[in-house]
Amino acid sequence: MDNLQIANRTFRSRLMVGTGKFSSHQAMLDAMEHSGCDIVTVALRRVDINNPQDSLLSHIDQDRYLLLPNTSGARTAEEAIRLARLARAAGCEPWVKLEVTPDPYYLLPDPVETLKATEVLVKEGFVVLPYMPADPVLAKRLEEAGAATVMPLGAPIGTNRGLLTRDLVAIIIEQAQVPVVVDAGLGAPSHAAEAMEMGAAAVLVNTALADTPDPAAMARAFRKGVEAGREAFCAGIGPKRQQASASSPLTGFLRNES
Amino acid sequence: MDNLQIANRTFRSRLMVGTGKFSSHQAMLDAMEHSGCDIVTVALRRVDINNPQDSLLSHIDQDRYLLLPNTSGARTAEEAIRLARLARAAGCEPWVKLEVTPDPYYLLPDPVETLKATEVLVKEGFVVLPYMPADPVLAKRLEEAGAATVMPLGAPIGTNRGLLTRDLVAIIIEQAQVPVVVDAGLGAPSHAAEAMEMGAAAVLVNTALADTPDPAAMARAFRKGVEAGREAFCAGIGPKRQQASASSPLTGFLRNES
Amino acid sequence: MDNLQIANRTFRSRLMVGTGKFSSHQAMLDAMEHSGCDIVTVALRRVDINNPQDSLLSHIDQDRYLLLPNTSGARTAEEAIRLARLARAAGCEPWVKLEVTPDPYYLLPDPVETLKATEVLVKEGFVVLPYMPADPVLAKRLEEAGAATVMPLGAPIGTNRGLLTRDLVAIIIEQAQVPVVVDAGLGAPSHAAEAMEMGAAAVLVNTALADTPDPAAMARAFRKGVEAGREAFCAGIGPKRQQASASSPLTGFLRNES
């Protein structure tokens, strides 16, 4: 499979993995391992000072994985910017998966605040990967604001419903000058493969891996699904047809046909 | 990936490949090689006595691949039975992919003639894999008649339109006691993966591999798609949800929430 | 709206109504009234001799509605034929909605038994309207056997899931010489309208009308949905497009465009 380029970095894998909701650190590490991913997302939270836990970072090999801090929980550009700065201060490289989701029920991104935060963070030198609605005009504006990728949603976070936004994501891919990474809602390898077959540059998956009895196996499955979709896209997928097209020769059967 | 059992034989691959419509024998062999398949379908035709060609069999390693002759071109049970007998006489094992397609435009299978031919061929000791409409009651009747698998169509042959019949194929899978092999219309790895995620035992692909500039790459892609779908099915795919389900903890953000 | 012709009879309405599962006879009669239907289906059952009820027929004005007895409950051609004969002996005209559904869970039709029963009943002078899977080849064979219409299912009976079989129903409509009546699974007026826009001659609805707090209102809604779909089909529906097509003139805006 061909490499993925984001900003000035090159990645072998086109599958990004989120680290939330796993039943254990080991389950998370197994999923990361078997997914073959190069990029993992992490979140920032207040320490519970009455019951401090080890930082997640003590479990993740940062020589192997690029940490991509997200701004989950932020409801405004201001909150998202604050989180991005804290992540950088914590020693991460200045990459951020920008999430601004005012509605806690569907966790859908705010187009206006997302654009505002992108403009600020790009100026501060961040490599910004914004989570966004499947809105082709917004994608253009985020690109113009300096976003390193656009990350349109396939379906609301954690719903496993697949690429409900396929028609608009197709337009985003057609028009984008930056890599299009489909994020959220991909619940099965076929969903990931479909996104890649359409020409997406990568996909990000979390719930689908955490939400199964066997995260390692599901991670392998998603890895294959992503590679399958990408390789098919590169090979060239045949057109859909209305009429059947015989795969066996129809002529010269054992009857004399006029 | 777990093995596939059909009749009394075990196969490592869950991807069957058709040998029609390739631009060259080499393209066909490359696709077979990279697909990892164990079973390839072939057709029977009259020799053109004014311009005889080498038999396809001189190109295929029969120690490696199980030849599955189809009855393509047959419009009645009688014609299909005649073709099956000829294939066996030609030295093939008594396996047959039964196709009875009276309509040359959509090449859709005839339920009544297909059942009739299945009954006869099973009595004659054939292992019968019937191509069929996505009809759960017919699937039951073919199974009762002794079919080794049922092969419901995803979409008309060669249309690349994917699993248009998903809702009925799901019922067939739920009720079947024999392996369900989705055949026809699968045009991209995501289509194959979707069928496997639903619990199909295998898929058969031809046009999608012949219909691309790079059959070897597409065959690799389909192999991964099939494995991805099967492994996800075995791992256990999470349920689809209406409400979002956060993949990052929503509580304890840097604001005091009431 | 243009008339519907079945066998040698002409009907004003293209909506047929089933009489099952209503909360009361009055609810059923209201639904029939507001649907504008000309044809209503009825079923045959054993009298409960320990607690005999009035026959349904004492409630239905047979000068206004054509009674279409179904063979629901039959699992074989033989049982269906027996029911059809009983219905005729009961004084109905020799019309029958043929249903052969061996599987009580999904109530899907048996293609082989349905064809067999059609052949017998046509010879006995019945006008046969067979409920069938969305199988274009079977539709052809039923037509050749003398069926007055074909009635492919949209989705399993009573599921309200709509026209899941749209792609195959479209082929049936394209090839049929008799009226195509979509039966089963239509749960909302938009489902009925979609079937009519594709060129279906009529639809049959029952559960959707019985399964609502206001059967009369739902019947009006379905009547409008069916008429909307038919009138749009006759007027000629525009093609689907990939690119947008402005509905306002784009040129000559208040800027000087080069």
Place this chain on the structure above:
Amino acid sequence: MDNLQIANRTFRSRLMVGTGKFSSHQAMLDAMEHSGCDIVTVALRRVDINNPQDSLLSHIDQDRYLLLPNTSGARTAEEAIRLARLARAAGCEPWVKLEVTPDPYYLLPDPVETLKATEVLVKEGFVVLPYMPADPVLAKRLEEAGAATVMPLGAPIGTNRGLLTRDLVAIIIEQAQVPVVVDAGLGAPSHAAEAMEMGAAAVLVNTALADTPDPAAMARAFRKGVEAGREAFCAGIGPKRQQASASSPLTGFLRNES
């Protein structure tokens, strides 16, 4: 059908009609007449001073129809605001269908400029009906900015592709405090009916009416489709089911069942 309330006005019809692309003024007037609509959209353009035409307004009875000027052609908030002011100066009531579409190929709305223009025009006393992407968070923000309705797109303008955005429109409807009017891409009455069944308050149609040999008939069809969908929504549509639900009693058939 129940009335529609927008801002402080009440309308009998839930179908709004666009006046673009008709083959003649008469075809446009026929479509308006048969649609039963109360609201028609119009556009503003430079007069061609070398070949002046009658104003569209000389053809439309403004006592019967509310003129809803759109801002089509505007690529920025500023251009849209300018058009809205010109429309009001031309004697229209201060209602505006706000359209800001920078991309002439897909004519998709710009979320940021649309919000900006809404804020300004509401302050100037306009009743603003913004055309928008199917973005639930943006819908909330437009509502907070004082929009009288939100008008999410079903599909790109003029594509006749139907409610591609159904999943997100459903969320918008669930969360909206103002009427949700589905605009753009509805190509057949079943598309309009589906939107209404989901709980949309109204739909706007233009291309589908202009793009047919018989605009008057298609307008009647859409009128019925909209009424069908609304009446079904109000009556209460039954739930979708996986298992079949018999519409005829299954017990007491003419066999003794254990």
Place this chain on the structure above:
Amino acid sequence: MQITINGNDKQVSQHATVTDLFNLVAINPEQVVVEHNGSIISPADYDQTTLNDGDVIELIQFVGGG
């Protein structure tokens, strides 16, 4: 003697006819169809059709159905 009506065993007098049967079970003949040992009996024959021990009778009527 004993016959079976709609799956229920019933005692009826010798030489009972189908018409007698309707009186016995208090059902209006106009609302049902009668099967006697598998063959349909037309209303005109109800009076003449006498029953024998072990006969099987089915009384059928219309109900709501889709």
Place this chain on the structure above:
Amino acid sequence: MQITINGNDKQVSQHATVTDLFNLVAINPEQVVVEHNGSIISPADYDQTTLNDGDVIELIQFVGGG
């Protein structure tokens, strides 16, 4: 002197008013809106509004639109 109407250059006499302009281009004032150097002119002011060299006039009207 020269003005620009809807993107076209036109010669008009000194002291010409918007009303004069309508006569010049033979357009019925009731069917259009007038922008004069970017500001909207109300019909009541057509007579009083005199044009100067280089002025930009836009005459706008309603057309069909969706």
Place this chain on the structure above:
Amino acid sequence: MQITINGNDKQVSQHATVTDLFNLVAINPEQVVVEHNGSIISPADYDQTTLNDGDVIELIQFVGGG
């Protein structure tokens, strides 16, 4: 005498066998199946099977198919 092979009429000598036929049409017997008047002939019988006037022969082989 004349026979029909795969829909083509051919002249063959009296007492010609299936084996002779292969030589005539220059086809490798190992690559085909033979139907003689509708019944399949096994390779072992090619030498013994003599043809008669009007016989119908089908030579069948494998080709690519899905």
Place this chain on the structure above:
Amino acid sequence: MQITINGNDKQVSQHATVTDLFNLVAINPEQVVVEHNGSIISPADYDQTTLNDGDVIELIQFVGGG
């Protein structure tokens, strides 16, 4: 004096530094980021940064997220 750490009120001694705070709450400084009255403090300044009554401290760390 009293400060607020992650929403909890805490009593700390006069002239306490951020470093003292870590000892107080028994948290490994290397695993967190510190915000002091809304501005981020770099580890190099933990010793020098003294707290005043009413200060607001946030200790932040990485957790799993998608």
